[in-house]
Amino acid sequence: MSVETYATVPVVAATPLDYYVIVDGSGATAEAVVVEEFVRAPDWCTVGLDSAVWTPATGWRSSSSFSRGMRADARLRARVRPVPRSVADAAHRQLGGGPLPGEPGLRDRFGDRQAFPAAAPLLLASPVAPEGCHERRVxxxxxxxxxxxxxxxELAARWPAGHHAPAGVLAAGRRRVGGDDHTWALRRIGGGVAWAIDLTVALATAADHSVGPVLHELTTAVRLAGLIPATTERFA
Known part of the structure; x- marks a missing residue:
């Protein structure tokens, strides 16, 4: 498993939004554009989800119920295509909406935030930090x-897990950001019915600025591979 090294990571107030195109039953024609943003607690776990949906008939509307359906309704989920902003913009233009608004303008369309239950981290493993580190998080x-x-x-080639990866692990990687060490694995869970990225972070200091950008980058890579992120929980 290769190790990437970065000297610093910028502290960001907001990461880029997540974009989806909803297609018809044939999968050939776009019908709607969805924009989402996860709301994170100070420790970077998920505490809410903002979303907005655009169709030619209704324009923009905030809809937490639609976002829930994207994840829970298999028939709707089959019509959801996770895409980069450029593809969402093309669909928005094709459907007669013109250029996609900028991200500040899209955030103005958010209204009925879906709140996630707040809970203390589940201590499934010892939180003892490695020697020389301030804190360990999972x-x-x-x-x-x-x-x-x-x-x-493609993900397995991007993050090769190696021949000795545990059962169920498709891809894995490691990155050092300044003094912080990030190790992750993309695995099947729940008897093979779901996917998850497990990220272990060893923080060199009390500052955790590196966590958010790495979480967002990993989540985006898996989202653009075709999965829909549901939440980020903290285990330790």
Missing amino acids: YRTLFAGDLPADRAA
Whole structure:
């Protein structure tokens, strides 16, 4: 498993939004554009989800119920395509909406935030920090949906897990950001019915600025491979 090293990570007030295109039953025609943003607690676990949906008939509307359906309703989920902003913009133009608004403008469309229950970290493992580190944390980001075989192969090539990876681990990686060490694994959980990224962070100091950008980058990579992120929990 290769190790990436970065000297610093910028502290960001807001990461880029997540974009989806909803297609018709044939999968060939776009019908709607969805924009989402997870709301994170100071320790970077998920405490809420903001969302807005655009269709030619209704324009923009905030809809937490639609976002819940994207994750819970298999028939709707089959029509959801996680995409980069450029593809969402193209669909928005094609459907007659013109250029997609900038991200500050899209955030103005958010209204009925879906709140997630607040809970203390689940101590499933010892939180003792490695020698020379201030703190050790473990995060799990859960995903809904099925990972297409070709996209799974792309992730495995991007983050090779090695021959001795535990059962169920498709991909793994490690990154040092300043003095902080991040190690992650993309694995199947729940008897193979769901996917998750487990991220273990060893913080060199009390500052945890590196956690949010790394979580967002990993989540985005898996989202664009075809899965829909559901939440990030902290285990330790």
